[in-house]
Each structure stands twice: as structure tokens, then as C-alpha cells.
Amino acid sequence: GMVVVASERGLKKCGMGPMARIVGIATAGGPPRDLFFTPPVAVRMACQKAGWSLNQVDFFELNEAFASQTIAGVRGLELSGENVNVNGGAIALGHPIGASGARVLVTLLHILKAQKAKRGVAALCLGGGNAVAMAVEMV
Numbered sequence: 001g002m003v004v005v006a007s008e009r010g011l012k013k014c015g016m017g018p019m020a021r022i023v024g025i026a027t028a029g030g031p032p033r034d035l036f037f038t039p040p041v042a043v044r045m046a047c048q049k050a051g052w053s054l055n056q057v058d059f060f061e062l063n064e065a066f067a068s069q070t071i072a073g074v075r076g077l078e079l080s081g082e083n084v085n086v087n088g089g090a091i092a093l094g095h096p097i098g099a100s101g102a103r104v105l106v107t108l109l110h111i112l113k114a115q116k117a118k119r120g121v122a123a124l125c126l127g128g129g130n131a132v133a134m135a136v137e138m139v
Contacts, residue, residue: 019138020112021139027131028041033129035128037076045133046133060121061105062085105134119136122134
């Protein structure tokens with residue numbers, strides 16, 4: 001399989017339609033010792049750019065390079081955890097070097113599709129205290 005991120009015009013040229021659209025992207029950074037705490041910052045920023053509150057997000061997919069990473073994300077976002085990594089995270093599904101972002105995004109999109117849900121946020125820590133998050137909306 002593959003992940004294709006393209007403009008709507010580019011998809012139409014290829015006779016394809018979008019599965020979802022990106023409505024917010026954010027990065028955050030801090031000292032390396034704070035690497036577990038920057039993904040929640042990026043998630044909040046991506047949601048803000050999308051015009052959403054956290055409780056308007058149907059599902060979150062938070063990469064877990066370590067089990068404690070997801071725990072820190074759930075606590076940092078003050079979530080119940082019921083809508084986070086619902087099919088298991090990277091420990092169960094895999095943590096492919098160089099492809100974690102694609103794995104997290106594709107997992108999130110298929111969860112949204114299967115659950116007939118609309119809004120999701122994918123996030124990763126990038127090591128060294130950095131993080132990235134993407135808010136998507138199914139079309």
C-alpha cells in the first residue's frame with residue numbers, strides 16, 4: 001500500500017477522490033527531556049487550527065515509541081483514553097522507522113472509516129523534544 005497526499009485538483013486529474021482532508025497541522029518543540037510532553041502541545045495546536053475543541057475529535061492515533069508515550073499523551077490532553085489508539089498502538093501494530101507518520105495516519109483514517117466517524121488527530125513525537133500533529137476530516 002501507499003499514502004498519497006495531494007491537492008484536490010491533483011486527485012481529480014488522476015480520476016481519484018479524497019478519503020479525508022487535512023484541516024490542521026502543527027509542530028511543537030521543547031528540551032529533549034520533555035519529548036513525552038510535546039505531542040499534546042502539537043495536538044492542541046492542530047485542533048485550534050482546525051477550529052475544534054478536543055472533545056470534538058472522534059479518534060486520536062498517538063504514536064507510541066514507548067508505552068509511556070501514549071500514557072503521557074492521554075494525560076497531557078486530559079482524555080479518557082477510550083478513543084485513543086483503539087486498535088493498539090505502535091507496540092502492537094509496529095513502529096516502522098521512517099514510516100511511522102504514514103502508519104499512524106493510515107490507521108487513523110481506517111478507524112474513522114470503519115466507525116463512520118468524521119474527525120481525527122494523528123500525532124508523533126519526533127525525538128529530541130519535537131512533535132507533529134495532523135487533524136483530518138473524512139469527506
